[in-house]
Amino acid sequence: MEILQIKDLSFTYPNTDSPAADGINMTVNQGEFILVCGASGCGKTTLLRLIKKELSPAGNLKGEILYNLDAKGFKETASAFDVGFVFQNPDSQIVTDSVWHELAFGLENMGIPSDTVRRRVGEMASYFGINEWYHSKTDSLSGGQKQILNLASVMVMDPKILILDEPTSQLDPITASEFIKTVYSLNREFGITVIIAEHRLEELFPLADRVAVMDGGNLIFYGSPEKACGALKDNPIFEGFPSAVKIFEGTKDLTELPEGYQCPLTVRDCKKYLNANFSHLSGKEVKVISPEPANPVIEAENLYFRYDKNLPDILRSMSISVCENEIMGILGGNGAGKTTALNVIAGAEMPYRGHVKIYGKKIKDFKNNSLYRNMLAYLPQDPQCIFVKNKVSEDFEAALAALNGKNQNIGSEIERISEELGISHLQNMHPYDLSGGELQKCAVAKLMLTDPKIMLLDEPTKGLDAVSKNKLISLLRKLRSKGMTFLIVTHDIEFAAGICDRCAMFFDGGIISQSAPNEFFSSNRFYTTSSHRACRDIFPNAILTDEVIGLCRGNV
């Protein structure tokens, strides 16, 4: 049964010429799991908001969206309660201060009497495992808990269609995959129609019944995920597809597959495919050039840190050294203290024992901000934090003026850096109007104004799509070739494997192991890239899809 029908839908925002959605036709069946993907700015969010009538943006709308929610035929409208919507940012969609009130909020709006509300809220809270923190303040929850609460407080209204707009982009990978599993089980166990937009395709691809791929406001593909793989091979969106798909598409011409062989979507199927077709290459290794030891520029020894006298240690005897001109990655679980470690190294927090040396000089010996001038720059997790003015260019000017005084040639300096990073066209934008990738670039540019030798980055790939991620990688490589040193804290295993010279594992308040990525990830069984999980039987130290494809083709 069809539940949603979109006919010739076009939408143009006011004061723009090109449509954000252009001639979209799609139907969604009852109980389907639809994945909507595409690069940032492709019109995903616009489409999702048009489906949820209450959030329809103002603009010029043509075409129709029809709902068939009770199997009695198509209608033009759906009530606010039949279509549930979960937003991207876990924090800003929470309305009230207590968890129980947040869960009841939608039901209050429906005008449901207290006793029924109590029963339905209780039921939802136990289904989502909220009982433990039912009486908590929403402010005290972790990001993952917040997003589960958002999902639960939408589900409590018993929607027929659940729409999620990049719900996991602000979560770490483990929390994100738990969240996706919860959504998937809602779909499987209760038959709720799910329409989800995401950048994180690795996990969602195998789960989706159909994939809708958008590009420049057009729906360029709508069909099963297996078919999407072959059809979109040359589209930039392919960068974000699961490793299994990329390996398959990169190597299938070397094999003689039977007609109609389905593209593998999961690590399991990819492993089967590789073992069946490439076992004769077994044992081949990627040549790893181990970096020559250079002089260390960040030396942290025996750091101990806690936020308050009575709280437990976050850092316990943590030591790390980063060499000149290298990209070092710190990986580790959620809430392990990686960000705290970075804060301490950046001098934003002071350890109660141990010290950090930058270029051989202790942090406290850098007087009067000299640490943050021509030396060290720190990009926090939320890059919006570093902008304080209403325009990117104004912000840059103010920052430079504060650093160097007004007599410097500010304009030319900004121009030089903007051109180098390719953000000249963004100078007149408000920082909040930038997309994730653009914001990240502008933030790096702002850090570059201080002309740093060392840059610390906290989760730089949070919320970025595959294309922006690749752009960030090439940007960081370019800056490194000019002599800069990077220390990056990240959850993103594939990103770390692709860019780092050395990776370190943060666990239990300190660094427990560090080595070059190929060695680091190939000695891990679980905490490693999906390409490596798929190929480890044949190629013991390949960790990137390109490496696997290269080994299969014999040109590494």
Added chain:
Amino acid sequence: MSAYSKLHPLTCLVGYLCILIPAMFIKNPVIQLTSLLGSVLFLSVICDRKTIGSDLGFYIPLFVLMAVTNPLFSHNGATPLFFMNGNPVTLEAVIYGIFMSVMITSVLLWCKCYGIIINSDKIVYLFGKSLPKLSLLLSAALKFIPELKRRFRLTSSAQKTLGQYSTESYTDRIKRMCGVFSSVIGWSLENAVEKNNSMKARGYGMPGRSNYSIFKMTAADKTISVLYIACLSLTLAGAFTGKLYFSYYPTVSGIPDSPLALASYFSYFVCAMIPIIVESEEAIRWKYYRSKI
């Protein structure tokens, strides 16, 4: 969580008023001492030792200060004890000072206790009864304030590591702070738009909104409320008939001990002890149930 704070918000509010009205308006030493005794006992039950220790350090000097100030400035009273700078320091003024500080300290302590008992959930509920919109607004504000604080901390720390604060100059630092503050305000407006979307998406603004709360009026809540009101009525009856009248000036009168006054003392004592009784009843019950495990 204390047993008393599990009571219904309305019962808590009734208890609060029943204890405060006599304590503030009846100038009778017995009433005031009862109030102080009740508040100290209650505080010692619901707070941990550390807080009590630091509270003592605040309230005892305050008590002494208030008690000493009155005789120094007020020279009424018929019994001079000694002369200071040619002014009499009278026995009556000393006694009045002591009882004023008993009154003020006990009121402060009760307010502290009920500040702990009546948390934001209960406040939102109490307001929501009469003004549902206001209760939602309150709840949203309570969510928003910590968010704003965190944002401010993040932004200013990010600005610090960008070298935007010159550590020397105060005016510079204040200027930067203002910049951070205005950006945080901008962020909060942006945030408000998203919050509004989220409210709309969940059907806010549809007619016939109901008001849900996790609180349920139980039989115990009702009994305690009735007991409170009965006790208050009896105490007030004593006060309005003048049977509790006590004068400090020009000479200290005797403590009223008519039957009605005694009944009033007793009923106020019950009022002041209800919180402790609720707490210890719960503790005893718990011990009893645990002995059966």
